[in-house]
Structure formats: structure tokens, C-alpha cells
Amino acid sequence: MARFLVRRLIQSAFILLGVSILSFGLMRLAPGGLVAMYANPRISQATIERLEEQLGLNDPLPISYAKWLTSALRGNFGVSFIDQRPVVDKIAERLPATIELSLAALLLGLLGIPLGVFAAMHRGSWADNLIRVFTVVGNAVPHWWLGLMILVISANTVRIFPLGGMYTQGHDTLVDRLWHLALPATITAMGGWIGYSRYMRSEVLDVLGQDFVRTARAKGLSERVVLVRHVFRNALIPIVTLMGGVLAALVGGSVLFENTFSWPGIGRMAVQAAFQRDYPVLMALNMFTAFLVILGNLLADIAYGWVDPRVRYE
Amino acid sequence: MAQESKAGAVRSATLRRAAPAEPEARPSPGYLALTWQRLRRDRVSMFAIYLFAAICLITVTAPLVATYVLHTDPNAQDLRNNFAPPAPGRWLGTDELGRDNLTRVLYAGRVSLLIGFMVAVVSLLVGVPAGLVAGFYGGRVDDAINAVIQVLQNIPTLFFLIILSVTFRPDPTMLAVIIGVIGWMGTARLVRGQTLSVGRRDYIDAARVLGASDARLLFQHILPNLISVVSVVAGFEIASGILFESGLSYLGLGVQPPTASWGNMLQNSLDYVTRAPWLVAAPGLMIFLTVLAIFLLADGLRDAFDPRMRG
Numbered sequence A: 001m002a003r004f005l006v007r008r009l010i011q012s013a014f015i016l017l018g019v020s021i022l023s024f025g026l027m028r029l030a031p032g033g034l035v036a037m038y039a040n041p042r043i044s045q046a047t048i049e050r051l052e053e054q055l056g057l058n059d060p061l062p063i064s065y066a067k068w069l070t071s072a073l074r075g076n077f078g079v080s081f082i083d084q085r086p087v088v089d090k091i092a093e094r095l096p097a098t099i100e101l102s103l104a105a106l107l108l109g110l111l112g113i114p115l116g117v118f119a120a121m122h123r124g125s126w127a128d129n130l131i132r133v134f135t136v137v138g139n140a141v142p143h144w145w146l147g148l149m150i151l152v153i154s155a156n157t158v159r160i161f162p163l164g165g166m167y168t169q170g171h172d173t174l175v176d177r178l179w180h181l182a183l184p185a186t187i188t189a190m191g192g193w194i195g196y197s198r199y200m201r202s203e204v205l206d207v208l209g210q211d212f213v214r215t216a217r218a219k220g221l222s223e224r225v226v227l228v229r230h231v232f233r234n235a236l237i238p239i240v241t242l243m244g245g246v247l248a249a250l251v252g253g254s255v256l257f258e259n260t261f262s263w264p265g266i267g268r269m270a271v272q273a274a275f276q277r278d279y280p281v282l283m284a285l286n287m288f289t290a291f292l293v294i295l296g297n298l299l300a301d302i303a304y305g306w307v308d309p310r311v312r313y314e
Numbered sequence B: 001m002a003q004e005s006k007a008g009a010v011r012s013a014t015l016r017r018a019a020p021a022e023p024e025a026r027p028s029p030g031y032l033a034l035t036w037q038r039l040r041r042d043r044v045s046m047f048a049i050y051l052f053a054a055i056c057l058i059t060v061t062a063p064l065v066a067t068y069v070l071h072t073d074p075n076a077q078d079l080r081n082n083f084a085p086p087a088p089g090r091w092l093g094t095d096e097l098g099r100d101n102l103t104r105v106l107y108a109g110r111v112s113l114l115i116g117f118m119v120a121v122v123s124l125l126v127g128v129p130a131g132l133v134a135g136f137y138g139g140r141v142d143d144a145i146n147a148v149i150q151v152l153q154n155i156p157t158l159f160f161l162i163i164l165s166v167t168f169r170p171d172p173t174m175l176a177v178i179i180g181v182i183g184w185m186g187t188a189r190l191v192r193g194q195t196l197s198v199g200r201r202d203y204i205d206a207a208r209v210l211g212a213s214d215a216r217l218l219f220q221h222i223l224p225n226l227i228s229v230v231s232v233v234a235g236f237e238i239a240s241g242i243l244f245e246s247g248l249s250y251l252g253l254g255v256q257p258p259t260a261s262w263g264n265m266l267q268n269s270l271d272y273v274t275r276a277p278w279l280v281a282a283p284g285l286m287i288f289l290t291v292l293a294i295f296l297l298a299d300g301l302r303d304a305f306d307p308r309m310r311g
Helices: A002-028 A045-054 A061-073 A087-109 A112-121 A126-140 A143-156 A174-208 A211-218 A223-236 A239-252 A254-260 A266-275 A279-307 B006-018 B031-041 B043-060 B062-070 B101-137 B139-153 B157-168 B172-182 B185-199 B202-209 B214-251 B262-272 B278-305
Strands: none
Touching: A002 A061, A002 A279, A002 B139, A002 B157, A061 A279, A087 A174, A087 A254, A087 A266, A087 A279, A112 A126, A112 A174, A112 A223, A126 A174, A126 B278, A143 A174, A143 A254, A143 B214, A143 B262, A143 B278, A174 A223, A174 A239, A174 A254, A211 A223, A239 A279, A254 A266, A254 B157, A254 B214, A266 A279, A266 B157, A279 B157, B031 B043, B031 B278, B043 B062, B043 B101, B043 B278, B062 B101, B101 B139, B101 B172, B101 B185, B101 B214, B101 B262, B101 B278, B139 B185, B157 B172, B157 B214, B172 B214, B185 B214, B202 B214, B214 B262, B214 B278, B262 B278
16 A cells, blocks of 8 residues: 555656646747736837746746746745736735635535435336436536536526625625626536436445345344345445535636636636636646545545455555 | 168158158358347437437538528628527528528538547557557567557657647648557457457467468457457547547637637637527537447447347
């Protein structure tokens, strides 16, 4: 197990390195150069050159990358091109909002688990069919568009949900915050409902067909004990692996939802930085997301090995 | 029969009369024919096929539909009639410049569907050979390919696409290629699994002993067995390509105007959420219907290919 961990950690370090080289290279190769956004005919060539020198863009690619890497390893990701503030500060400002949304969505999404179990237990009933239809339809509809449609309805008829943002200016109470969180969290949680319910349904059906369940029933155990102690316990095991992807979805998936609901998190920041060509911010966000993805996958693999004794890593 | 004794002739005549005449044996339908039969019996899948075919048809023939059926032009602006709500003759309303929304949705569909198909093609072009080689040769080749897949799977897709589309401003074709190149790993994994299971069969060994080259084994024996996996995967790739492109364009980072796609029509509609909600509804509904049809079809195909699912 220790060897496996060490191997994966080294692998992860290489992956992170590779991602950083790739992103850095791509950004430097951008046509028009990095200051293309800021150049207009009235800025003299001398000013542009001074700007480039200031931002360290005159160095050849490897040296520039080495400089970035050494300061990044010390925790300094540079300053934003837009407002000269340290990138780390800017990210730290917006991160809590994303965490709030993602955590709320994660918790809400867990409702998919009992939903899937219910569907499996009542297989073939109208409830089961309804859940299955919901799953298929829910997979096909773009969730962010659904959120947008609900906002449209809310804007044009009864104001059920606020049109965006995390709170109302000048009226920042807990209730207000919860009201703002309701729709974004629900829409983001939809992915979880669909994913978990599908998974649990097939898992529980699978376990219900196993011999040991028949034995337990034949032994005379009450249905409740059979379900809780034998069926659920075995069916819930693989769900742990699904949760590994959650860390990655924490940041990655939030981009679309944060944009739709004007949620001030790092997903929205990434898109804004992209439009403003704020490369230091983009680099830092890229590394952060890659780190979360790798960590999430690693934790999921470890958890799977720990939870299912038949899978062991040497 | 002149040689037979009278008794023998009576015996064989009796036997011939007793045994019912056997119908001439029909050759059993092949694997694909059986699959199609099973698919035909699944009403949901047939509905999905019709829906998907209809959507493809009207988007591909959008110029013809626009000219002869709707009598509209996607670029004709009519500023006196802008923001007109849906009505007979203007089935999906008009946008901020008075252009007919239905026509624009049909034209945009060509771009979105094209990107979807191309994503699937790229994903298959890269993923199938990778999975085949990994599964067939095994050993170090397999390890190497698996390592590449592992690395690529850990790259945050959306963020990378954001950077790529901002730095290179790809046109729809390049965009599709990029999305496909970032997402072929799932295909490779499935193909590898199927190759591994097929490659162990006895007839492969037999063919090898008979002197079949690797290429012949791959193309003639293993590849045909991949049709089931590959066609289902292709379906899902098309759908996810459409969803991906529309999400990216909705953020403003995918297909750039003036080329319309369903995603970027949604981007455009954000400014008019209160004045013209039909501009938000129409492209999204098209995405939903198309992706739904593809998902239902792919699910149905998967069940149809599986010989264990009888009835």
C-alpha cells in the first residue's frame, strides 16, 4: 500500500508539472503576444516594451517558465494583469463562495442515494418508472439551461427565486443567503441525484439477486435487518468511488452554474480572467483545479481499495 | 430402387410416410440482423431513431426548409418586428434584429450537430486504435497506453478548453478536434476491455496457429466484435460533444459569432431574458431533444446488442 501511494504521488507530481508546462506554453504561444489586449494605436511601442519587460515577458520561454515555477513552489503565483493584486489573494477571496455552493450541492445530491434504493426496492412500480424517466430526461437536458429557464420564468412571472448573486445588497441575512443559495444548489445537485440514483438502483438490484440475501431471508431474519445489514451495506460500498470525482466537480462543474447564477466564485472568475486575458490568474486556477482532480482521483482509488477487501493494491 | 427387396421397399416407404417432411433449413440470421430485430421491437428506441433522424434531416436541409417551407432567411433583419413573440408564421418568434428564430435555430443546429459528430469521429479515431493496441498486445505497450490515459484523465478539461479557446480562437472544426482529443480515453478503455475479452477466445489462437498475421487477426477477427461497443460509445460521444460545445459557447468561449450554434444563441439570449424568453427556450429545447434522442437510441442499441436480453 505504501509503495502504491509513493508511486501515485510521484506520478501526480509529474502530471502537475506536465499540466503547468502545457498551460504555460499555450499561453505564451498566444497569437498577438500577451499584451495584445492592452495594446491600442495610442500606446507607443516604447510603452509596450516597458510593459513587457515589467511583466517579465521578454525572457525566453524556458527561463520565464523556470521563474514562474520557482515562485509558484514558494506559494507566490504572481500578480493579476488587471489590478496588480496577488493572484493568491484574489483566489482566496472567491474560493469560499464556490465551496459554499459545491458543499450545498454535494449534500443535496446525496438525496439521490435513497432515491435509487427506493427505485430498486419497488422495481417496476410507477414510482420506479417515474424515477427512471427522470434520470434519462435529466441526463439529456443541460442543467445550466434548466436553471436559466427557471430564472427566466422567475423573472417574468412570480419572483420565486432571486435572479442571481449570493445575497442582496444591504439586506444580508441568513434567510436571504439561503434564498439565494436555493436554486443554484438545487440545479447543481441534479447531477448528483441522477448519478447516485442510477448507480444505487443498479447496485441494489444486483445485491438483491445475490445468494447471501436469499440465505439471510431463509434464516428468518426480518426484512428490515436483511435490508440494512446485508443489502445496503454491500450496495453502498462502491459509492465511495463516485465521491472521488466530487472534488474535481467542485471546481470544474461550477463554471457553468456560477456563470448562470452570477455566483461570485472561482468558476466565474476563471471565465472573466479568460476574457480579460489575465494569464497569471488562469495559470493559478488551472494548477489548482488539476491539483483537486488528481487528489480526488487518488482518494477515490485509495478509498476503493480500503473499502472493498477484494481490491488490494501492492 | 430397383435393387431393393420388396420388404425393404415397404419398410422405407413406411418410414418415409411416418417422418414428417422437414422444411428446408433456413440460415440463421447473423448477429447484426438479430440486433436490428431486437432494436425494432423496442418502441422507445424506434421513437428515438425517428426523432434523431428528423432533427438531423431538418437541420441538414435547413436552407431548403427556410426557402421553400418557411419562406424566411436567417439573416434577414426586420427591425420593426424585433422581439416578436411566437405566433403562427413566426413559430419561434424573432430575435433582437427581427430575424426569424426558428430558421436561425435550424441553421445553428447544423453547426452543433456537426461538432457533435466530429467529436465522436475524433474520439473513435484516437480511442479505438489505442484500446485495440493496448488490449491486443498487452504487456509494456498496454502499460504505456494506460499511463497516458491516466495522465490525460487528470487534466481538468473545462479549464484547459477555456485556455485553448482563448489563446487560439478555434473555428468549429478545430474546436471539435480539440474536444475529441481531450476526451478519447473512455472510448479507449471500453475498446481495450472488449479486445481483452475477445482476444482470449479460442478461434483467435486457432487463427494465429494457422499463420494469421497480427493485422489480419485485428481486422478480420477482433474488430468486427467491437461493433457493439463502438457504436454505443459513438452515440454517447456525439451527445456529450453537443453538450460540451453548447456549454462552452454559452460561456462565450466556443463557437464565435457570427457563426451561430445552439450554445452561442443561448449566450446571445442572455441579454434579453425578460424581453424575449423564447430566445432562451428554443435553442435549449433543441439541445435537449437531440441529446435525449441520442441517449435513448444508444441505450436501446446497447440492450439490443446484448444477446442475454431476450424479449
